[in-house]
Amino acid sequence: HDTMLGLMAQVDVRDQQIVRARGIPIYLEDYRPRRISGDLANRFIRRLAEFSRGSGVVSFPYQYSAWILAEGELYSKKTQQISHTLTIGESGVAVVDLRHLIPSEASLARVSSVSSGLNVAVGRDILLYGDFEDYDIDEQSFELARWNVSGSSRFACMGGAYQGVQGLCMVRDAQSSGDTVSAFRNRIRVTGDAENRPNKNLSLFGYVRGENSGELRIAVRYYASVGEEEFGEEQAYYHTGGDFPWQPLLSDLAMPEDLPQYQDQSSLNPRALRLFLRKSPTEFGGGVAAFDELAVINWQALQLLSGELTLQTPHAQDFLRIEAAPGRYTLQLDYDIYQPR
Missing domain, CATH: 2.60.120.260 (Galactose-binding domain-like)
Structure with missing residues (x-):
């Protein structure tokens, strides 16, 4: 299903020099490209940005498009912090769903806690279409393009x-x-x-x-x-x-x-x-x-949270798995949002 998502490149050239490059996120429906927006666009762009490191460009989501800059071009990064309290039951496991805690264009940068004995793993959603939203921009509403919903039930x-x-x-x-x-x-x-x-x-x-x-x-x-x-x-x-x-x-x-x-x-x-x-x-x-x-x-692999866990941003890892003894714990979560200058 990941092959259904892609980017259309918009490149502005002046005097044989690239002055601007943008990626417009799309997915294929009925073998035709449809522009997408919203959270799906941002999550897909963050995933592309994560796996594009080392390729000579910097990319991040901005206004539901992929902003593509050459290394060395200027951009701004704003870091914000929230506190999140979770309860771990008898199973000893809890999942922190970052999709409901930070904006979809943001990436988790740092996890810390004053509590000891916490084991933490970060994870990414590979389903992508599990929120059942209609993200493509067309005349049809309430579409669920990737799910079988024929019939009335x-x-x-x-x-x-x-x-x-x-x-x-x-x-x-x-x-x-x-x-x-x-x-x-x-x-x-x-x-x-x-x-x-x-x-x-x-x-x-x-x-x-x-x-x-x-x-x-x-x-x-x-x-x-x-x-x-x-x-x-x-x-x-x-x-x-x-x-x-x-x-x-x-x-x-x-x-x-x-x-x-x-x-x-x-x-x-x-x-x-x-x-x-x-x-x-x-x-x-x-x-x-x-x-x-x-x-x-x-x-990813589980690891003991000793002080803090840092992640390189942008990325598309929107979940934390916390394993610890039953009880209430508070996490400090820092996240990054990128913008062009």
């Missing part, structure tokens, strides 16, 4: 939004003969697949609520990153249904390891996945379930 809805404008609603009543399923259309490749260093440290994260809902399940099916090979599936999430307010869901995924006999062959090893959201009929009457802000998080 699964659709984009404003009442299903945990954050933003819309989420995914799924309906099934007591008269329905079976489940309704919304599948992510494309396979999602793990970080490092192209370099044959696949990072399979993965979690499914997001938010869900129900109104007289039937049972809810999310299945994860594993694939080779290219080709036809499949490697089974697991049930990553289950809820009995009923009435419940917005609540987070977190599940660590168990993608199979690469096969030793097919080392460095992306077409023969499990390095990609797809999601299948399933809602069963209710026992009586009608019912609805809503999903929003889903993410498939690729985690």
